[in-house]
Amino acid sequence: MNLLKISTSNLKDKPLTSFLSILLMALGIAIISLLLLAGKQIEEKFTRNVAGIDMVIGAKGSPLQLILSSIYQIDAPTGNIPMEEATRLTRSPLVKSVIPLSMGDNYQGYRIVGTNPKYLEHFQAEFEQGKVFENAMEIVAGAKVAKNLGLKVGDSFASQHGYDQEGHAHDAKKFKVVGILKNTNSVLDQMMVTPLESVWAVHDEEHHEEEAGKGANALKLLEEDNNAGANMPVDEGKEITSMLVKFRNPAMGMMMARSINLNSTLQTATPAIEINRLFALMGFGIDALKLIALVIIIVSGLSVFVSLYNSLKERKYEMALMLSMGASRTRLFFLLLLEGLIISVLGFVIGIILSRLGLWIMSENIEQNFHYDFNVLSLLKEEFWLFLGALFIGLLAASIPSLGIYNINISKTLADE
Amino acid sequence: MIATQNLTFAYATDKQFAFPDFSCADRETMLILGKSGKGKTTFLHLMALLLKPTGGKIQINNQEISQLSVSSAADFRAKNVGIIYQKPHFVHALSVIDNLLLSNYLAGKNQAKDKAQHLAESLGFAEHLSKKTTQLSQGEQQRVSIARALMNNPSVILADEPTSSLDDDNCMKVIDLLKKQTQEIGASLVVVTHDQRLKDVVEKRIAL
Numbered sequence: 001m002n003l004l005k006i007s008t009s010n011l012k013d014k015p016l017t018s019f020l021s022i023l024l025m026a027l028g029i030a031i032i033s034l035l036l037l038a039g040k041q042i043e044e045k046f047t048r049n050v051a052g053i054d055m056v057i058g059a060k061g062s063p064l065q066l067i068l069s070s071i072y073q074i075d076a077p078t079g080n081i082p083m084e085e086a087t088r089l090t091r092s093p094l095v096k097s098v099i100p101l102s103m104g105d106n107y108q109g110y111r112i113v114g115t116n117p118k119y120l121e122h123f124q125a126e127f128e129q130g131k132v133f134e135n136a137m138e139i140v141a142g143a144k145v146a147k148n149l150g151l152k153v154g155d156s157f158a159s160q161h162g163y164d165q166e167g168h169a170h171d172a173k174k175f176k177v178v179g180i181l182k183n184t185n186s187v188l189d190q191m192m193v194t195p196l197e198s199v200w201a202v203h204d205e206e207h208h209e210e211e212a213g214k215g216a217n218a219l220k221l222l223e224e225d226n227n228a229g230a231n232m233p234v235d236e237g238k239e240i241t242s243m244l245v246k247f248r249n250p251a252m253g254m255m256m257a258r259s260i261n262l263n264s265t266l267q268t269a270t271p272a273i274e275i276n277r278l279f280a281l282m283g284f285g286i287d288a289l290k291l292i293a294l295v296i297i298i299v300s301g302l303s304v305f306v307s308l309y310n311s312l313k314e315r316k317y318e319m320a321l322m323l324s325m326g327a328s329r330t331r332l333f334f335l336l337l338l339e340g341l342i343i344s345v346l347g348f349v350i351g352i353i354l355s356r357l358g359l360w361i362m363s364e365n366i367e368q369n370f371h372y373d374f375n376v377l378s379l380l381k382e383e384f385w386l387f388l389g390a391l392f393i394g395l396l397a398a399s400i401p402s403l404g405i406y407n408i409n410i411s412k413t414l415a416d417e
Numbered sequence: 418m419i420a421t422q423n424l425t426f427a428y429a430t431d432k433q434f435a436f437p438d439f440s441c442a443d444r445e446t447m448l449i450l451g452k453s454g455k456g457k458t459t460f461l462h463l464m465a466l467l468l469k470p471t472g473g474k475i476q477i478n479n480q481e482i483s484q485l486s487v488s489s490a491a492d493f494r495a496k497n498v499g500i501i502y503q504k505p506h507f508v509h510a511l512s513v514i515d516n517l518l519l520s521n522y523l524a525g526k527n528q529a530k531d532k533a534q535h536l537a538e539s540l541g542f543a544e545h546l547s548k549k550t551t552q553l554s555q556g557e558q559q560r561v562s563i564a565r566a567l568m569n570n571p572s573v574i575l576a577d578e579p580t581s582s583l584d585d586d587n588c589m590k591v592i593d594l595l596k597k598q599t600q601e602i603g604a605s606l607v608v609v610t611h612d613q614r615l616k617d618v619v620e621k622r623i624a625l
Contacts, residue, residue, distance in 0.1 A: 012510065
């Protein structure tokens with residue numbers, strides 16, 4: 001027998017009322033915590049993938065789309081650009097390095113991106129198995145892809161055109177897996193990387209041209225490319241999707257970006273700017289949801305308030321009885337406060353579990369559709385504040401009706417009933 | 418033992434009470450008879466220190482208690498006085514045994530499960546210990562409230578109309594149990610009632 005036992009018994013005695021209060025608290029906490037978690041993870045993913053890339057050059061269109069497709073691999077590309085022009089434009093001492101990307105195919109929904117080994121270096125990728133591609137039609141698979149599709153070194157497969165599994169299969173040319181990457185916690189985990197020549201070969205095949213043999217050329221040239229961007233390979237008429245650019249001095253780079261946008265058929269996009277724009281757009285929705293969650297938590301506080309207020313009226317005699325049995329008013333005040341506290345703590349714990357469950361379901365869903373994954377289990381610093389907030393609301397809601405304890409006239413209450 | 422002298426109380430200037438003196442030794446039973454409105458419950462609440470008298474003296478175990486502060490009165494009451502109310506009231510959410518242990522807990526004493534078990538057996542509700550109090554009949558509930566009043570081995574048991582809502586059979590049973598139990602722990606028993614059935618079973622009585 002102690003205060004905790006009395007208050008839990010009181011809560012159990014009114015299961016529906018307690019359930020409602022706890023549920024409301026849990027829902028509010030779950031929504032806020034889910035928003036915090038998802039926001040944090042998205043932001044983390046977005047910033048990790050963008051690190052080190054100052055500018056993207058691609059076909060004219062939406063700059064946000066260009067960033068999403070080239071850096072995050074989640075939107076369709078804006079179109080193709082001539083490799084020659086992109087190379088010429090980036091031939092400048094301001095440019096530290098360039099990475100060409102060519103997209104257009106997938107295997108089982110995972111994007112196949114033509115590029116060069118510098119792309120792997122950019123992510124500081126390490127090999128779980130095998131080695132980097134050297135020739136056309138050799139391919140390196142990201143950790144998640146390899147795991148989900150069960151790929152290993154030596155496997156071969158035909159890619160499909162487009163970005164989903166329903167695309168037309170390029171049966172004539174088969175890719176051969178030469179390497180499997182370790183987890184990098186970046187977009188690289190969800191994609192497959194091959195030399196640019198493979199993408200050209202697969203698609204030239206459609207035009208009955210034999211180009212695959214030339215595969216190693218571009219690579220060789222790239223390897224000599226120590227002067228960073230100055231000696232990009234120039235393949236007449238070859239097209240790529242976009243080019244990732246690193247500047248020596250990003251501030252000066254902006255001038256170059258402006259001149260490309262004005263004077264060429266290409267466009268440039270700055271990842272940092274576009275991502276900020278995206279977050280600002282999402283921010284409205286997130287703020288609105290947070291407000292709704294806050295309202296739910298306050299309603300939960302109201303529900304605690306009303307149920308305690310009503311039960312105190314019903315339990316007035318009980319309280320007078322306990323006072324006559326030697327309980328002090330302060331002790332009974334804490335007894336009632338404890339009921340609010342238990343609801344807050346239970347609501348918080350259930351809310352946190354719900355949010356993790358929600359994130360896990362979301363993450364499964366997103367991984368299936370976008371090949372993007374979330375890390376589910378981390379506890380956030382903000383959730384500690386959320387906990388204090390929940391306690392505060394529970395205690396506040398409980399304390400107002402509980403103050404009624406100090407107004408009970410013991411003798412009168414005991415005599416009246 | 419318990420004794421009072423010249424005890425007076427006023428709810429308002431036109432509603433004043435003056436109570437007769439009496440004293441009740443250990444193991445004795447005192448019946449205070451009176452009709453409604455004569456201040457029976459007021460008298461009992463004064464003895465229980467639930468009300469503070471406007472004049473006069475009360476002694477329990479030869480200790481003067483009428484001038485105790487609110488908090489020491491509460492402490493004194495919890496340790497030395499057991500009260501049985503007209504209608505049995507309990508902490509609704511707790512089981513019978515927990516309601517008994519509650520009086521130990523609130524008085525700051527060790528929670529005596531053995532004692533609760535023993536009382537339940539001698540008062541005949543041992544099989545109901547883990548039930549909620551609302552599942553018990555009126556007579557059973559009254560016996561539980563007797564047990565609760567005895568839990569802290571008080572020096573004085575005060576009972577307010579303990580039998581008025583019971584039929585003749587239960588009435589006699591309850592008063593017998595009360596007398597027997599208070600004698601067992603050596604306490605004084607003061608019963609305040611208008612129930613004329615009790616006149617014949619209690620030797621000492623005064624009228625209001």
